[in-house]
Amino acid sequence: MDTKKTLALLQEVKDGTLTPEEAVLKLRMSPYEDLGYAKVDLHRELRQGVPEVIYGSGKTPEQIIGIASVMRENGSENILITRLSPEAAKKVEKEIPLDYDEVSRIGIAGRRAEVTSSGTIVVAAAGTSDLPVAEEAARTAEALGNRVTRLYDVGVAGLHRLLSNLDIILEARVIVAVAGMEGALASVIGGLADCPVIAVPTSVGYGANFGGLSALLSMLNSCASGVSVVNIDNGFGAGFLASRINHMGDKK
Template identity: 65%
Template sequence: MNDEIKELLEGVKNGNISVDDAMHQLKTKPFKDIGYAKLDTHRALRNGVGEIIYGAGKTPAQIIGIIDTMKESNQDRILITRISPEKADEIKKAHDLTYYEDAKIAIIGGIPKANGKGTIVVATGGTSDIPVAEEAALTAEFLGNNVKRIYDVGVAGIHRTLSHLDDIVDANVIIAIAGMEGALASVLGGLAECPVIAVPTSVGYGASFGGISALLSMLNSCANGISVVNIDNGFGAAYQASLINHR
């Protein structure tokens, strides 16, 4: 898309296309309407990252159609989140992709070489938080970041957290993922000088209210430098972490 815009501007500069015609093309190209979806073809130009497909609620045929349109718009690397194994198998019949079952993520075009400024640490309170953590870790890698995974280091055994102190203090951004009471974010926020992005998960017994308890704990943290995303939103945390890591 950037090459296409550059070519258009060069055409204006060289007198091969009028300013009015160029304006018309720019106004009519920001999205492609394929009936059930309107693909934002200018997102990479505006935000640095192209469209990302949220797979839940979409049929395999719809996702295939969206992928086709994205590729027609020169987007060769595509991330699909919240996609079931069954949908991934159907899409594989039309497009070459890599599927990560824990994260429920599919990637077309591979993971690029990291170009972020530092390391994003993805830490979980427990093993049960790993599916959300893998969504975060793979999204961050897809966006061009070096990722360090530190799993099952919750506060029930604080020595496990402290055994990774070097990774924690050297991180450029930390994504702290925890259910139950969500205390991991506060602990990491008290140890690290970098931003900490807290992700509450829906892991826990009845009084955890499907992640609301962890969400409220993280929002009420007394540690400084913590921001909080929605319950189970590993993708959102990774996107924010990538923006920080590329500043």
Template identity: 70%
Template sequence: MHNETKEILEAVQSGRLSVEDALLKLKTQPFADIGYAKVDLHRKIRQGAAEVIYGAGKTPEQILGIAETLCANGQTTILITRLSEEKAEQIQSVQPLSYHADARIGIVGAPPRPDGIGTVLVATGGTSDIPVAEEAALTAEVLGNQVTRLYDVGVAGLHRLLAHLDDIMGASVIIAIAGMEGALASVISGLADCPVIAVPTSVGYGASFHGLSALLSMLNSCASGVSVVNIDNGFGAGYLASIINHMEAKHA
């Protein structure tokens, strides 16, 4: 997934970039200290995905400062998660920002062209799970993935899910998002031949314990190939799905 480093090396090999210029790109200061944050400028080179800004707990001024630092150092698309509408409005007055209120996500710049090996399928048990699903889907898109959304296909009406077997069978990785008893991940994993990332949501009545019951159900899934992220962690699921969808064989 380390596309940027690979592109630099390929440019040197083809003669489009000199060794000196390539060295300069790789030696760029690894982080920028702006007082309240040490902005990681080498994360894309190390991990294949650039730094993401977590918006909760930060002031609009701090978010803007980090975003402007990333932009000044060549990052063309910036993802801001857990961003409130009030903060988004203040940022938009200074910096062009696409805001998605349901997912609480802000995006600076345009998402890149999808370059993953296949499609990331994002499925929800119900309509109430869509905010978490959109956080996952938008995260995956910003990280360069083709995303298919499949919403409200929970086990209370299994025929709704079975009507989309082509999408399930054709995905490279599936994110299954559900509250209540969290059974969707097990059912999908029993149908799919790809990794399934389960996301429990804090949706449910009474003793759902704000998503804990769904979390425990997903952790105890009888279906093989299910991994589980934390309650309402759509970002974590979208990020992990992107890593899986960009995996390349590593040769010794």
């Protein structure tokens, strides 16, 4: 049950058209809907301000359609579907309105383009090969109501490319640093910025990169203060966390 429906329910209690006991029963019945293959959390937006996010990998298009349809029927907008393959997206968009991006593999059902925070999130990617993860972070943050500035191909192998955008880095409220190889970009940005830096290691690199493990360990051992690290290739997690931090600035 979304915020609008909850407020309407409380108004019915206030008006006397619904007893408190009946309202409690409705609230107890509404936390989730059991589809058999999924229990859709309908209270997520009420609790956290953001609807449940659908992880598309491993789900059939029919399952994704079923989950998203239930969420839309209960008032959810900006429903994020991550790791959605192009083939699955073609089937899903036949049943529900879908804004799909092949680079990030993110689909947004019932998109509501609205900026709800005054701060800016900067998403910086070391190389072009890191763009799928960087775009996953950027599009996640945008879907959650954030203004996003992209700085792409600014890896430390050509440090001047990053330093020429120092003004953008210093104006950010939170920065997402995406890098594979040795993952040095996060430490460099962490030494320049006065805001939180979320480091995202990617699986981009040669053999000794170990599928992103070397970048992960480098970022975890960063000598720069204020750098936190999410899992390998987890652009979604970084974008979501960046959104939380960005909106906290407005709450204060």
